[in-house]
Amino acid sequence: MGFYQIRNEQVVKSDIENLWRFVSDPSNLKDLTPSNLGFKIMTSTNTEMTEGMIISYRIKPLLNINAKWVTEISHVKKHEYFIDKQVYGPYKLWHHQHIFQVIDEHHVRMTDIVTYALPFGLIGDFINFIFIRKKLKTIFDYRKVALNKIFHT
Secondary structure, eight states: OEEEEEEEEESSSOOOOHHHHHOGGGGGGGGOOOGOOOOESSSSOSOOOOTTTTTEEEEEEEEEEEEEEEEEEEEEETTEEEEEEEEEEOSSSSEEEEEEEEEEETTTEEEEEEEOOOOSSSHHHHHIIIIIIIHHHHHHHHHHHHHHTTTTO
């Protein structure tokens, strides 16, 4: 079983307060996720993220098959970072760091670092090679465009 890591970085034209308010509200995740994934939050989350928060989703990650995904917000340092980890879901391991660095009063560098592993040993490694890593890149590319539209970058 392999462990994989994806790093995505973008500069958002926003002050840290507005960007943080948006990305730390789980109800906004749907706006940052391609519609073909059928992403739906199952828990009420109309609030800013806090450590220990559990969020339940439905998603169609592969072959249009519904999957339940539960994550925990394990660490939060307001305006600097938050980390979500999979508690239950399609990955064997999912650890997602969201890091924010203020560049100036109108720009913030947002870095996502995702470390993940798939189930099924060598079969999972093969599925990652031919499909999952590309799918994750597509999702982060979509997020870049969505954030640029939302914040008019």
